[in-house]
Amino acid sequence: MRTPEACQDLNDVRIGIDTLDQQIIQALGQRLAYVKAAxxxxxxxxxxxxxxxxxxxLPLRREWATDAGLDPAFxxxxxxxxxxxxxxxxxxHWRMTHPQTAEGAEHE
Structure with missing residues (x-):
């Protein structure tokens, strides 16, 4: 994958975008694994x-967005x-791993 500045044609750009999208999806999967671990x-x-x-x-993510030059409103x-x-x-996930208590959880 080339850097955006080194792209020589639209195909290079598309490869870069597809590669980054795949990395974002993998990162979201890893994030979910941490969420389930919690x-x-x-x-x-x-x-x-x-x-x-x-x-x-949320405020911290908006701050990170600003620091990265992204629109915090997005x-x-x-x-x-x-x-x-x-x-x-x-x-x-909690309900699947705690089936004996999941039924009563709605009444808490």
């Missing part, structure tokens, strides 16, 4: 969303969606 440290399904953690994460909602999807996945 489930083992959660005492209950109700503890998974951790709104205080999300509230701390990155903020993007990460809000990523985080919510990961929370949903962690809940599903």
């Amino acid at each position: 489930a083992q440290f959660k005492p209950s399904e109700a503890s998974i969303p951790a709104p205080e953690r999300v509230a701390a994460m 990155i903020g909602p993007l990460f809000a969606q990523i985080i919510q999807w990961n929370i949903d996945q962690q809940i599903l």
